[in-house]
Amino acid sequence: MKIAYFLGVAAIAVAAPARADTKVIHAGRVITEAGKPALGQSTITITDGRITAIAQGLQPAPAGAELIDLSAKTVLPGLVDLHVHLSSDPGGDFWKEAVEPDEYGVIVGAKNALVTARAGFTTVRDLGSARQVGFALRKGTAQGMIPGPRIVSAGPAISIIGGHGDVSGFRPEVNAVLDGHNSCTGAEQCAARVREASKNGADVIKITATGGVLSQQGRGLGQHFTDVEMKAIADTAHSLGLRVAAHAHGARGIEGAARAGVDSIEHATFADAEAIKVMKANGTAFVPTLMAFTGIRDRLGQNVYTPTVEKKVRETLSDVGKALKAAHQAGVTIAFGTDAGVFEHGRNAEEFGQMVALGGMTPTQALASATTTAAKLLDMDGEIGRISPGYSADIIAVDGDPLSDIRTLEKVQFVMVRGRQIP
Template sequence: MIIRLMGVAALAIAAPAYAETQVIHAGRVITAAGSAPLGESTITVTDGRIVSVTPGRVPAPAGATEIDLSGKTVLPGLVDMHVHLSGDPGGDFWKEAVEPDEWGVVVGAKNALVTARAGFTTVRDLGSARDVGFVLRRGTAEGMIPGPRIISSGPAISIIGGHGDVSGFRPEVNAVLDAGNTCTGPEQCAARVREASKNGANVIKITATGGVLSQQGRGLGQHFTDPEMKAIADTAHGLGLRVAAHAHGARGIEGAARAGIDTIEHGTFADAAAIKAMKEKGTAYVPTLMAFTGIRDRLGKGVYTPTVEAKVRETLGTIGKALNAAHEAGVTIVFGTDAGVFEHGRNAEEFAQMVELGGMTPTEALASATTTAAKLLDMENEIGRIAPGYSADIIAVSGDPLADIRTLEKVDFVMVRGKRIP
């Protein structure tokens, strides 16, 4: 009898879980940027994956959940390639000395939900306190925190005293807050990449130039040397990781591209030589135009220190110029916003700036946040399209984003990995 009961229990454990099927009735479907939109269609999702996209309104099978989006345009979930989930805009820099890293998980959980509600079903979190981004990544993956799929770098790798290193305090306070993320020389920089990989990074983030919001006043020019950046890129690629470089100054952008860095973030002062290097090396550009909206909104209001305000003013006359030039040159453009420098949830406002300032078409802008972003993440067979076999990352809007890109600023329905975001 005992043997028989044990056998029954084993069979119960081995039995497959009940398949959850959802049927979406869509009024119109953009299966992928650049593809002709479909009319009324039925999308079937089982256990978090798209099973079929069928013309017309198809009756749902018994037991399936029906979702009526018959008055909406349904399209793939959006990808933001540059966010900081654990940060909010305008915070006093000195709070870095009083708030524990764990607080970033609380802030990040809040922002993960806000970001998903805005239609962004995958994000690349580029720069957070140690373990914070990784904890948020696991929380959304396991369904404990509602939010997007998260690709996380952990802390950015920086030069000593550069953007990404703690500064603005007494030396002894700087030393206590040191995250161990700085390096000098190719060998040590390679070691930092290996450490980041060991600790769980999906992507490597470096600060190739000075930054606007850090307290160091050393300008926005190149920080890492060319050999240091090459060591970083070569080591990361050997580990199967891509590298994203925060870069404002032209020579830092050019140096990062020639070193084999995969993406340039911001690219504020990219000139002809920098753009030529990006094109020749296949370096993608993540323009983060909304970051400039965030800092402009807070300029002159006592939010920033005089050091930071001076750097803010240095950047504001250039917004969109580098994107326009890079787009004309045929550089790959990928959607990213730097959310956290402005309020999370406003991410889709980047689209209009890409079109109005960067010279992109609505279709190109949408592709930058779907198919192009998915390819750069090596996830082109997982996200960025509505097609059988893909993850059910689906959003719906009223209107036509290919005619009016601002339509994406108000999202009516979001599904991430087959789970509806409340």
């Protein structure tokens, strides 16, 4: 007994942890969660990157703790953008992919990760990047080697041969050299692509269910994958614990993807009543990306786009926001995503104003879409989206009240990701 007691004491002494890193925030007001009444003056304690306590009033910080004074600001959970492309910037010539090495995407992505975090986005879902670029960025920000948001990465999108996501626009030999091994035909091969993506490090599966606007493929914006292929993709992903995000514009492609069991429809530009009905019935989330169309509109007629792309652009612009409004009224889950990369990274929060103005959402609903709702779609409910003990210290602050003027979120004054302050 004596020996056991002695060994027990020794073990405790050896295992004593290094001194905890403690930060204390003095907040003027705290929105702990979209939809809950805001708290007045509060003290938030953060230990080793996690929120450990929220106390009423401005309490003194313990000795050795860093005090952060946000007593004149509204403090709220860090925002989530479910649809970004950190490794690309807007415009640009499509032939760049034949010229620039994939590795350059990491450099562009590091720049955009910082810009995105500064804009208040503490988590992003990167839905399409070349080969290992997104995974390298994910690791770099997680380890604090580069400042940026938490990154949930799809890696390359899965596409039909010649679809949005496959290489197109070059002569066949050049297409073949640039091929990303990310297209598939038939249920079996598409299931295999999902398993390969999982093996290579994908956190989520991105597919292009229909044609897309900014690729050189000239097959329009209608359904690309067959229903059977999408069912195989969704079932395989779910069997591996991965969610599926489906890019889709045309109504039948949206409907088919929702019926196949994908978790979110990205863009959903031409969602009609039938497509919305199927989304609602299947619990499919709608990620509107209204800012993508702002980015496209900004560049139209400036010789940025090829005739193939310009033709598709002109089909979409008059319908922006209509599907969101109808889906929101029908009770479809709306989750925040912008398609940053099609417009300038850092403007992500401009999406909120459009969700309110075009989609008919309240500021509280718009904020929920980028916090609690987004966290749920990422299976990170309990980790991000709220200011609450046990949650990651993903915290932002603004002047004014975002619940009376949602556009205050366009001017974020303070950002912390996983307890690290963004410079």
